[in-house]
Amino acid sequence: MTLYPRGVYFHSKSEPSRSLFRRTTMFFERFYDTDLAQASYMVGCQRTGECLVIDPVRDVQQYLEKAASQRLRVTHVTETHIHADYLSGSRELAAATGAQLLLPGEGGAEWRYDFGDQKLHHGDVFWVGNVKVEVRHTPGHTPESLSFLVTDTPRGDVPVMCFTGDFVFVGDVGRPDLLDEAAGGVETRFVGARQMFASLRDQFLTLPDGVQVWPAHGSGSACGKALGAVPSTTVGYERALAWWAPYVERGDEQGFTDELLSGQPDAPLYYGRMKTQNRAGPTVLGEVSALPQLSAAEVERQLAAGALLIDTRPREQHQAAAPRRSVNLPVGNTFETWSGWLLRPEDGDYVLLAASAEQAEALRRRLWMVGLDNVSGFITSTDGLDTAPQRPFAPADLPQHKDALVLDVRKKTEYDAGHIPGARQLHAGRLPWKLGELPQEQEIVVHCQSGARSAAAASFLRARGFNVSELAGGYEAWEKAQG
Numbered sequence: 371m372t373l374y375p376r377g378v379y380f381h382s383k384s385e386p387s388r389s390l391f392r393r394t395t396m397f398f399e400r401f402y403d404t405d406l407a408q409a410s411y412m413v414g415c416q417r418t419g420e421c422l423v424i425d426p427v428r429d430v431q432q433y434l435e436k437a438a439s440q441r442l443r444v445t446h447v448t449e450t451h452i453h454a455d456y457l458s459g460s461r462e463l464a465a466a467t468g469a470q471l472l473l474p475g476e477g478g479a480e481w482r483y484d485f486g487d488q489k490l491h492h493g494d495v496f497w498v499g500n501v502k503v504e505v506r507h508t509p510g511h512t513p514e515s516l517s518f519l520v521t522d523t524p525r526g527d528v529p530v531m532c533f534t535g536d537f538v539f540v541g542d543v544g545r546p547d548l549l550d551e552a553a554g555g556v557e558t559r560f561v562g563a564r565q566m567f568a569s570l571r572d573q574f575l576t577l578p579d580g581v582q583v584w585p586a587h588g589s590g591s592a593c594g595k596a597l598g599a600v601p602s603t604t605v606g607y608e609r610a611l612a613w614w615a616p617y618v619e620r621g622d623e624q625g626f627t628d629e630l631l632s633g634q635p636d637a638p639l640y641y642g643r644m645k646t647q648n649r650a651g652p653t654v655l656g657e658v659s660a661l662p663q664l665s666a667a668e669v670e671r672q673l674a675a676g677a678l679l680i681d682t683r684p685r686e687q688h689q690a691a692a693p694r695r696s697v698n699l700p701v702g703n704t705f706e707t708w709s710g711w712l713l714r715p716e717d718g719d720y721v722l723l724a725a726s727a728e729q730a731e732a733l734r735r736r737l738w739m740v741g742l743d744n745v746s747g748f749i750t751s752t753d754g755l756d757t758a759p760q761r762p763f764a765p766a767d768l769p770q771h772k773d774a775l776v777l778d779v780r781k782k783t784e785y786d787a788g789h790i791p792g793a794r795q796l797h798a799g800r801l802p803w804k805l806g807e808l809p810q811e812q813e814i815v816v817h818c819q820s821g822a823r824s825a826a827a828a829s830f831l832r833a834r835g836f837n838v839s840e841l842a843g844g845y846e847a848w849e850k851a852q853g
Contacts, residue, residue, distance in 0.1 A: 395416055396413065396414070396415065396416070396500075396501055396520075396522040396524075396525075396530075397412070397413065397414035397415070397416050397421065397440055397442065398411070398412070398413055398414075398531075399411065399412040399436055400584065400601060401427075401432055401433070401436075402588070402601070403427065403456075403706070403739065404703055405703055405704060405705060405706040405707055405736070405739075406455055406456050406587075406706050406707060406739060407587050407588045407589060408425075408427065408455070408456055408586065408587055409425070409584070409585065409586055409587065409588065409601070410423065410424060410425045410426050410427060410433075410586075411423070411424040411425065411533060411584060412424075412433060412436060412437070412442075413498060413501060413503075413520060413531075414437075414440065414442045414498065414499070414501070415498055415499020415500045415501050416440070416441075416442070417499060417500060417524075418499030418500065419441060419442055419443055419499070420442065420443065420445040420446070420498050420499040421437055421440075421442040421443065421444055421445065421446070421498065422444075422445070422446040422447070422448065422498045422501070422503065423444055423446070423447050423448075423460075423463060423469075424448055424449070424450065424518065424533050425448075425449055425450055425453070425458070425460075425533075425535065425586050426447060426458070426459040426460055426462070426463045427456060427457075427458070427459045427738075427739055428457055428458070428459035428462050428652065428655065428738040428739065429459065429735045429738055429739070430459050430462050430463040430466055433463060434466065434467070443467070444463060444467040444469045445467075445469050445470065445498065446469055446470050446472060446496070446498055447460045447463050447464045447467075447469045447470070447471050447472070448460070448471075448472045448473065448490070448518070449473055449474065449535075450474070450515060450516050450517065450518070450533065450534070450535025450536065450537070450586055451474060451511065451512045451514055451515040451516065451535050451536060452474075452481065452483070452512060452514060452645055452648045452649050453586075453644060453645075453648050454548055454637075454641035454642075454644050454645050454648075455587075455638075455641060455644060455710070456644065456706075456710075456739045456740060457644060457647055457648065457652050457738065457739060457740060457741040458648045458652060459652075460473070461485060461651050461652055461654055462652070462654055462655060464487075465654045465656070466656075470487050470488065471485070471486045471487045471488075472486065472487065472488050472489075472490050472496065473485075473486035473488075473489060473490065474489070474490055474514040474515070474516045475489025475490055475491050475514075476490075476491060476492060476507045476509070476513070476514045476515075476516065477509065477512065477513030477514030477515075478513060478514075480513075481512065481513045481514040481649075482514070482649075483649060483651070484649060484650050484651055485650075485651035490505045490516060491505065491507070492505060492506060492507035492516075493505065500522075500523050500524050501520060501521070501522060501523070502520070502521040502523050503518050503519070503520055504518070504519040504520075504521070504529070505517075505518060505519075506518070506519060506532075506573050507569075507573075508534070508535075508537040508569040508573050508574070509562070509565040509566075509569060510537060510543070510544060510546055510562050510563070510565040510566025510567075510568075510569050510570075511535070511536040511537055511543070511544030511545065511546060511548070511562065511566065512536070512544075512548075512549070512562075513562075513565070515535055515536065515537055515544075515569075516535065517532055517533060517534045517535060517537055517538075517573070517574075518532065518533040519531075519532050519577070519581070520532070520533070528578060528580075529577065529578065529581050530581065530582060531581065531582045531583075531584060532574075532577060532581050532582070532583050532584070532605070533584050533585075533586075534574075534583055534584070534585050534586070535585065535586045536585070536586050536587060537566075537569060537574070537585075538570070538574055538583055538585060538608060539585045539587060539588075540583070540585065540588070540599075540600055540601075540602065540603045541603070541608075541611075541612060541613070542612070542613070542614075543566055543570070543612075543614055543630070544566070545630070545634050546558070546559050546561075546562025546563045546565070546566055546630065546631070547559035547562070547631060547634055547637070548637050548641060549562070559631055560627065560631075563626070563627040563630050563631060564623060564627065566626075566630065567617075567618065567623045567626050567627070570614065570618050571618050574605065574608075575605070575609060575618065577605045578605065578606075579604060579605050579606025579609065580604060580605070580606065581604060581605045582602055582603075582604055583602055583603045583604060583605060583608065584601070584602050585602075588601060613629070614626060614629075614630070617629070633783060635781050635782075635783060636781050636782050636797035636799065636800065637799075638710060638711050638797070638799025638800065639799060639800050639802070639803045640710045640711060640714070640740065640799065640802075643714070643741065644710075644740070644741065647741055652741065653743065655738065655743070660727075660731070661722075661727070661730055661731055661734055661745065661747055661748055662746075662747040662748075663727060663730075663747060663748055663749065663750070664721065664746075664747040664748065664749050665749075665754075666749065666751075666753060666754025666755050667754065668747075669721050669747075669749050669755060670754075670755065670756065672719060672721055672746060673693075673694065673695045673721075676718045676719075677695070677718050677719040677720060677721055677746065678695055678696070678697055678713070678717070678718065678719075678720055678721070678833055679693050679695055679696040679697070679720075679721050679722075679723055679755075679833075680696070680697055680699055680709075680713070680720050680721065680722050680723065680733075681693060681696040681697065681698045681699070681723045681829070682699060682700055682701045682705070682722065682723055682724050682725075682729075682733060683698070683700060683723065684700050685698055685700060685821075685822070685825040685826075688700075688760075688825070688829065689759065689760050689761050689762065689825065689840075690759055690761070691752055691757040691758070691759060692757060692758060692759070692760040692829065692832070693723070693752055693755045693756065693757050694755075694756045694757070694758070694833075695833045696723070696829060696833060697712060697713065697826065697829050697830045697833050698825055698826055698829040699712070699826055701724075701725075701729065701733065705733065705736055706736050706737070706739045706740055708798075708826050709736070709737055709740050709742055710739075710740035710741075710799075711798055711799035711801075711802075711826075712798070712799075712801060712802060712826060712827070712830045713740075713742055713802075714802055715741060715742055715743065715744055717802070718744070719744050719745070719746045720737075720742065720744060720745050720746070721745070721746055721747055721748065721749065722734065722745060722747075722748040722749070723748070723749055723750075723752070724748050724749075724750060725750060726750060727748065727750075730748035730750075734748075760828070760829070760832065760840070762821070762825075762839070762840035762841060762842035762843075763839060763840070763841065763842060764842050764843075764847075764851075765841060765842065765843065765847050765848040765850075765851040766851055768790075768815070768841065768848065771813060771815050771839065773812070773813065774812065774813035774814060774815045774839070775794060775808070775809060775812055775813070775814045775815070776790055776792060776793040776794065776815045776817070776841075777793070777794055777796060777808075777814050777815065777816050777817070777827075778790065778793040778794065778795045778796070778817060778818070778845070779796060779797060779798040779801070779816060779817070779818050779823055779824055779827045780795070780797070780818050780819055780823070780845070781797055782795060782797065784819060784845075788845070788849065789845065790817070790845065790848055793817075798818070798823055798824075798826065798827040801827060801830060801831065802830075805834060808831070808836060809836075810835070810836065810837075811837065812837065813837050813838075813839060814831060814836055814837060814838050814839070815838075815839050815840070815841055816828040816831065816838060816839070816840050816841070817840065817841035817844045817845060817848070818844045818845070819844050819845050819846055820843060820844045820845075820846050820847075821840075821841075821842060821843050821844045821847075823844075824840055824841065824844055825840065828840040
């Protein structure tokens with residue numbers, strides 16, 4: 371047996387003596403970000419006061435507050451895989467608490483983290499107080515993907531929970547094509563699909579039916595195509611009702627692969643950046659000073675020097691008086707998603723247009739989720755800024771724009787279901803990487819399904835110097851106008 375710091379045991383068939391245990395309760399808490407549909411978890415031993423955090427985000431205050439309220443200390447931090455849709459907070463949390471950082475070590479050198487105290491491998495076992503955590507290698511979504519099987523040993527020897535990351539969701543499994551779609555892979559989806567099939571057959575379906583399944587994402591995440599809206603499931607429920615279960619039961623790997631790869635949504639290209647940063651180790655934020663409030667003159671000076679203004683007002687207010695070099699990302703449940711889609715840290719600094727200092731600070735922390743740390747300050751009004759109206763035009767006026775490029779920023783599946791004749795499809799989450807493919811002088815008419823997405827996309831292109839107009843009401847309004 372090899373003893374590691376903080377009572378972590380690896381490659382051991384032994385366990386602490388049951389006589390040392392009292393009948394105590396394992397602590398469990400789920401933390402959920404509704405914007406990115408991302409879940410992280412805290413599992414603790416109330417007798418020893420230790421706890422583990424799985425897949426944390428960078429704003430770690432929530433974990434520190436919860437642990438303190440339960441008289442727990444964060445002693446272990448881990449991740450299920452190298453995340454693509456958000457910037458991980460594991461390094462941040464370990465730095466804030468001194469916890470041991472345990473990260474996946476499977477998948478080969480290309481998929482190994484460049485940081486962390488200990489790399490985890492299939493079959494490893496570690497303890498968080500009296501809570502036993504078994505490591506399972508479950509590749510498919512990514513080569514290094516791990517699942518964590520948890521047993522509350524004072525209550526018995528039967529595992530109670532499995533934290534599956536992006537391996538098994540409620541009603542679905544992780545998509546294996548993201549490495550091709552967003553991270554520069556070449557035909558890795560087929561290897562990933564075969565690995566997913568084997569992981570389901572050899573790992574997931576060997577677990578007892580009563581084991582609770584807690585995934586890293588819920589409905590709305592782009593890491594799968596049909597994720598359920600409820601937070602958790604069980605092995606038995608997925609065995610009985612999941613779409614993939616009959617394929618695995620009859621050994622139909624090809625049928626499973628065909629179904630898994632069909633109809634996957636477009637992957638936003640910022641996923642590639644997240645993969646790279648999460649593998650290398652995100653910058654530790656540490657103590658952060660308050661965001662300064664800027665004058666209109668200072669904002670204009672920064673915009674002239676290359677910064678962009680993130681206008682968080684409702685789209686109607688933005689369209690009535692849009693500041694120059696502004697991107698309209700309204701406060702709401704998609705702020706982080708759209709920020710990841712359209713903004714990149716390498717493109718310069720950002721200034722927030724927010725209703726108050728408190729709102730600006732909250733939004734700044736949400737930008738951390740997608741690795742946008744370079745916010746220089748905020749302003750609470752457009753007074754003194756250079757603004758102009760940017761109102762959409764009605765579908766009936768589209769013939770007057772016959773020389774324009776009609777740009778459909780919806781998903782490919784939406785476009786395939788019906789589109790304006792001659793329109794070019796380019797998912798909004800790919801725009802920052804495709805600007806060189808768009809005409810600089812020709813008018814671009816942007817639209818989505820109903821107008822919400824196109825408002826953000828149109829403002830982004832306008833801020834980048836393109837000649838942009840917008841179709842009011844999107845494809846739905848155009849289709850209705852056709853009679």
